[in-house]
Amino acid sequence: MRKNTIDIITLGCSKNLVDSEKLMKQLEANGYKVTHDSERPQGEIAVINTCGFIGDAKEESVNMILEFCQAKEEGRLRKLYVMGCLSERYLKDLQMEIPQVDKFYGKFNWNELISDLGKAFRPELAVERHLTTPKHYAYLKISEGCDRKCSYCAIPIITGHHVSRPMEEILEEVKLLVSEGVKEFQVIAQELTYYGVDLYKKQMLPELIERMAQIPGVKWIRLHYAYPAHFPEDLFRVMRENDNVCKYMDIALQHISDNMLSKMRRHVTKAETYALIERFRKEVPGIHLRTTLMVGYPGETEQDFDELKDFVRKVRFDRMGAFAYSEEEGTYSARHYKDEIPQEVKQQRLDELMAIQQEISGELSHAKIGKTFKVIIDRKEGEYYIGRTEFDSPEVDPEVLIKAADGHLLHTGSFHMAKIVDADDFDLYATLVE
Missing domain, CATH: 3.80.30.20 (tm_1862 like domain)
Known part of the structure; x- marks a missing residue:
C-alpha cells in the first residue's frame, strides 16, 4: 500500500467521469497522490464511482466493489469508499449487504468524502478538474x-x-x-x-x-x-x-x-x-x-x-x-x-x-475513401497515429489510422488534413495531405 495514495475507479458514463475528475482535483489539492483506473491499484485508499443505469452496469459495479473488499480483507487496502449512481439508488441495501465498505456516498454528496478524510473542500476549485482524458x-x-x-x-x-x-x-x-x-x-x-x-x-x-x-x-x-x-x-x-x-x-x-x-x-x-x-x-x-x-x-x-x-x-x-x-x-x-x-x-x-x-x-x-478530412491526433499506437474527424466522438466512434512513416512526426492534439485511402467496418485509414 502506498501511503497518501488514492485510487479512483470510474464505471459508467462520461458524466461520472467528470465527477471523478473533480474529486481528483480536490484530493490533490489536499496533498494526496491520485491515480485513475489504474491496472494495478496500490493506494491505501480506493474510491469506486459506480453506475446504476441497467442490469449489466449494476452487476459490474457490485463485482468491482467486492473485488476491492477482498483486497481490503487481505490487507492490501486500508479504506474503501463508494460513490455514484448505484449507491445513490441502493444506499441502504448496499450498507447492509457490503459492510466492508467504509462509507457509501450518493451521486451528489461525494464532496463529503474530503471532510471524512479530515481534509477541507476547496470551493475555489469548484470548476477545476484533473483531466483523465488526453489533454486536448x-x-x-x-x-x-x-x-x-x-x-x-x-x-x-x-x-x-x-x-x-x-x-x-x-x-x-x-x-x-x-x-x-x-x-x-x-x-x-x-x-x-x-x-x-x-x-x-x-x-x-x-x-x-x-x-x-x-x-x-x-x-x-x-x-x-x-x-x-x-x-x-x-x-x-x-x-x-x-x-x-x-x-x-x-x-x-x-x-x-x-x-x-x-x-x-x-x-x-x-x-x-x-x-x-x-x-x-x-x-x-x-x-x-x-x-x-x-x-x-x-x-x-x-x-x-x-x-x-x-x-x-x-x-x-x-x-x-x-x-x-x-x-x-x-x-x-x-x-x-x-x-x-x-x-x-x-x-x-x-x-x-x-x-x-x-x-x-x-x-x-x-464512401469516404478518396475524400479529405481534418483530423485531430489522439495518440500513437504501434506503427499508427490514431486520430478522429469531427464526425467521431472519442471511444465510441470510428478512428482514423495514419501510418507513422515517411518522417512525419505528429503531436497529440494537433490537427492535420488527411486523405482516406481505405476503410473497414470500424476504422478509416488515411495518408497526410501536404
Whole structure:
C-alpha cells in the first residue's frame, strides 16, 4: 500500500467521469497522490464511482466493489469508499449487504468524502478538474438529472429533476480548460435540449453553444444526448454557421413504431421523428447522426420490430448503438408492464438490428475513401497515429489510422488534413495531405 495514495475507479458514463475528475482535483489539492483506473491499484485508499443505469452496469459495479473488499480483507487496502449512481439508488441495501465498505456516498454528496478524510473542500476549485482524458479534449457536463419521464428509464429516479448549470459558470470552465490546452469539448448531459428551462425559463442550448464557439481556442464542440421532442430549432443555425461546432448529433431515438413510442412515453411520433431527421440533414448539410435504439420492450411485436429494421435501413444512421430492454424497478414500465419477451428473442433482435447497421456503417465508411478530412491526433499506437474527424466522438466512434512513416512526426492534439485511402467496418485509414 502506498501511503497518501488514492485510487479512483470510474464505471459508467462520461458524466461520472467528470465527477471523478473533480474529486481528483480536490484530493490533490489536499496533498494526496491520485491515480485513475489504474491496472494495478496500490493506494491505501480506493474510491469506486459506480453506475446504476441497467442490469449489466449494476452487476459490474457490485463485482468491482467486492473485488476491492477482498483486497481490503487481505490487507492490501486500508479504506474503501463508494460513490455514484448505484449507491445513490441502493444506499441502504448496499450498507447492509457490503459492510466492508467504509462509507457509501450518493451521486451528489461525494464532496463529503474530503471532510471524512479530515481534509477541507476547496470551493475555489469548484470548476477545476484533473483531466483523465488526453489533454486536448474534455467532457463538459452542463446539467444533471432529467425531467423526461420515459417509462423504462431509472435515471430520473437516481438523479432527480433536471438542474442546469449557470451559463456563466460553464463558460468560465471552458475558458479555464482552454488555458490548460483543451481544444475539443464533448458537451454532455442526460438531456441536452432541456438545458436552461429551469434557470432561464426557455431552452438555452443554442445560445450556450454559440457563446462557447466564440471563445478563442475552442476548436471543436460536439453534442451528446439530445431528445427528439421539442428540439430547439435555432441549434440548426448555430451548427451551420459555426465551423467549430461539429456537424454531429447524438440523439437517442429508442424506437420508431408509434405503438412503442407511446408505451415508452417518448412524447414524439414516428412521423415527427422522420421529419426531424430530414430537417437535420437539410439544415446542416453533411451532419453525422448517432442514435441509440432499444429492442425487446414489453409489447414489442414482430411488426414493431420490422418497422424498426425498416427505419434503420431507410435513415442509414452514421453511428448507431442498441441494447435490449431490462426492467428497472421503480420505473413506469416495471409497474405497468410485464417483461414477457424472452431473453433469447431480445438477443436475436439485437443481433439482427446491429447486423443491419454494421453493413450500413461499412458502406458509409467506404464512401469516404478518396475524400479529405481534418483530423485531430489522439495518440500513437504501434506503427499508427490514431486520430478522429469531427464526425467521431472519442471511444465510441470510428478512428482514423495514419501510418507513422515517411518522417512525419505528429503531436497529440494537433490537427492535420488527411486523405482516406481505405476503410473497414470500424476504422478509416488515411495518408497526410501536404
